[in-house]
Amino acid sequence: MRKIGIIGDGNVGAAVAHQLLISHDVDDLALFDINEAKVKADALDFEDAMANLPDHVNITVNDYSQLKDAQVLISTLGKISLITGPDAPKNDRFAELRYSRKAIRGVCENIKKSGFNGVIIVVSNPCDVITALYQAETGLPKQQVMGTGTLLDSARMQRIVASKLGVDPRSVSGYNLGEHGNSQFTAWSTVRVLGRPFTQIAAEKHLDLSELEDEARKGGFTVASGKHYTNYGVAAAAVRIADAVESDSHQVLPVSNWREDEGVYMSYPAVIGRAGILDGTDGVARIDLPLTDEEKSKLAQSAKFIKEKVAGSESESEA
Numbered sequence: 001m002r003k004i005g006i007i008g009d010g011n012v013g014a015a016v017a018h019q020l021l022i023s024h025d026v027d028d029l030a031l032f033d034i035n036e037a038k039v040k041a042d043a044l045d046f047e048d049a050m051a052n053l054p055d056h057v058n059i060t061v062n063d064y065s066q067l068k069d070a071q072v073l074i075s076t077l078g079k080i081s082l083i084t085g086p087d088a089p090k091n092d093r094f095a096e097l098r099y100s101r102k103a104i105r106g107v108c109e110n111i112k113k114s115g116f117n118g119v120i121i122v123v124s125n126p127c128d129v130i131t132a133l134y135q136a137e138t139g140l141p142k143q144q145v146m147g148t149g150t151l152l153d154s155a156r157m158q159r160i161v162a163s164k165l166g167v168d169p170r171s172v173s174g175y176n177l178g179e180h181g182n183s184q185f186t187a188w189s190t191v192r193v194l195g196r197p198f199t200q201i202a203a204e205k206h207l208d209l210s211e212l213e214d215e216a217r218k219g220g221f222t223v224a225s226g227k228h229y230t231n232y233g234v235a236a237a238a239v240r241i242a243d244a245v246e247s248d249s250h251q252v253l254p255v256s257n258w259r260e261d262e263g264v265y266m267s268y269p270a271v272i273g274r275a276g277i278l279d280g281t282d283g284v285a286r287i288d289l290p291l292t293d294e295e296k297s298k299l300a301q302s303a304k305f306i307k308e309k310v311a312g313s314e315s316e317s318e319a
């Protein structure tokens with residue numbers, strides 16, 4: 001029985017739920033939102049789809065006791081208008097921090113009371129900081145809490161590189177690392193396509209790597225400039241991670257995970273399975289990318305930035 005909870009039924013939560021329903025990836029879906037009318041309406045709408053879908057899915061609404069035996073909980077709560085609304089600061093995911101920090105406090109109380117002991121996947125922004133807060137508030141082991149992080153930014157990079165060469169994004173491998181935010185970077189030393197390092201191809205074709213990197217970094221805001229939110233890209237990322245957990249696939253994905261050396265949640269490829277982040281556990285390799293010195297320094301800067309934001313958020317909440 002694959003049971004998944006989704007907290008927050010806005011643009012992203014509804015897209016995640018829809019993808020799970022049509023991709024045969026779930027048997028039981030527990031939906032939560034403080035906007036009860038909206039979440040009840042979506043649940044009914046999904047049930048109206050059921051007669052024409054290949055699989056049955058059991059749906060519940062705002063019942064935290066359902067989480068007791070759920071394997072995965074996806075956090076998509078937030079208030080996107082704080083980032084994309086007319087009064088929002090430009091391109092700043094931290095504009096949602098104060099709102100979401102308050103929201104998750106009550107949510108985490110309910111998660112704890114439910115006895116949930118699965119894996120939390122955080123989409124809510126600012127993703128790395130909110131992931132750290134979920135871990136702190138629920139007290140779950142660090143390997144059971146992760147964020148979608150730069151899985152989406154890596155997908156954007158794959159799309160951009162692929163479009164330059166006329167190939168499918170899945171034929172491009174490599175990572176954006178660090179914060180799911182402005183301090184992230186593309187680790188070009190990891191990017192390969194057509195069986196070759198992309199840096200070689202880019203040099204031959206006179207492609208400007210920093211322009212491509214900037215396009216990936218700003219990709220979310222480019223989408224949001226057209227519709228005031230983004231949802232399908234990140235929904236695919238969240239469902240892919242959930243599937244890696246449910247199927248215990250040991251897939252390597254760049255997610256926001258606890259980095260012991262840096263003392264922070266940030267994105268770096270990790271092995272994902274039923275227990276969450278598996279790197280270095282029994283029989284599972286630890287990932288150590290051969291980054292260039294420049295990339296190592298960018299990763300350290302991104303870690304420092306996130307760490308300061310987490311510390312700032314903790315001292316603000318104590319005040």
Ligand SMILES: NC(=O)c1ccc[n+]([C@@H]2O[C@H](COP(=O)([O-])OP(=O)(O)OC[C@H]3O[C@@H](n4cnc5c(N)ncnc54)[C@H](O)[C@@H]3O)[C@@H](O)[C@H]2O)c1
Nearest residue numbers: 008009010011012033034077078079080103124125229234
């Ligand atoms: N990490 C990523 O790559 C990525 C990509 C896109 C969006 N996001 C983030 O995902 C979040 C959701 O985006 P969206 O466009 O769906 O926003 P939205 O404003 O449409 O939806 C958020 C939903 O959360 C609900 N909510 C708020 N507090 C809650 C609580 N305590 N319990 C249950 N539900 C609660 C709201 O009622 C609302 O329906 C935002 O934080 C956004 O920034 C992250």
